[in-house]
Amino acid sequence: MPVNASSESIEPKPLEPGLYIVATPIGNLGDITLRAIDVLRAVSVIACEDTRVTGKLLKACCVKTRMQRYDDHASPAVRKKLIETAINEPVALVSDAGTPLVSDPGYRLVRDAREAGVNVTTIPGACAAVAGLTLSGLPNDRFLFAGFLPVKDKARSDVLAQLGGIEATLIFYETGPRLERSLKAIAQVWPTREIAVARELTKLHEECRTGTAEELVDHYSDHPPKGEIVLLVGPPMQETNDIDADDLLKDALQEMSASKAAGKVARATGLDRQTLYARAVELKQQ
Structure with missing residues (x-):
């Protein structure tokens, strides 16, 4: 010391x-x-x-x-x-x-x-939550600490849906064995958001890896993490210039109704759901 x-x-x-x-x-x-x-x-x-x-x-x-x-x-x-x-x-x-x-x-x-x-x-x-936030490079003017995500799939999905519209960086605690499942759940609802995984904080092998949830799933499926982890999710995107909502809607419409597609894209981007629904109906009629 x-x-x-x-x-x-x-x-x-x-x-x-x-x-x-x-x-x-x-x-x-x-x-x-x-x-x-x-x-x-x-x-x-x-x-x-x-x-x-x-x-x-x-x-x-x-x-x-x-x-x-x-x-x-x-x-x-x-x-x-x-x-x-x-x-x-x-x-x-x-x-x-x-x-x-x-x-x-x-x-x-x-x-x-x-x-x-x-x-x-x-x-x-x-404090691990604050230490992870400082390493992540994600917006830190507003953040929400949400504790551990639920273990069961439906409960986890429900929590993510509740937090989807919050305009702040979300901070969760997670464990190594549960990380991959949590990342897969996040990839389903927020495919475009920037994610950070901070682990081994203040220790010799401290790391903070960023990317989309899908990219991080690919990494950690090949490199299973150990120990306690801080999982951070960037806030919804505020400007349509940052993302092509039409492309996301078109992809979602291949598998679901206009209403569900609008909800999925709204959770991923933070854009207005009613506006997205109207656009999804237009795209479906084309």
């Missing part, structure tokens, strides 16, 4: 009672912040998803604070005990990697802590 976090001469400052939300590295341990180390040393207990994962980080930072497992399966009693402790002592909340509460169950603890009058403080740091 580039930071001399192991120095025994650095004494952590006393902390006020409360709940401290501490971001941890998403890969490279050097991304831990000095403030995060100080807080983890000073709290009375660290609530974490997996004590084995967090234990490795604490060992690297020479932190000896007691850990308490807190994950999706933690009972309300465990949450209540943590809040009772935070009323009188400082308590830290961490996830296995990155910023807590981003696609993990920590929000329940924060919500209940606030209701109990516990002071809540955030210690910001690494």
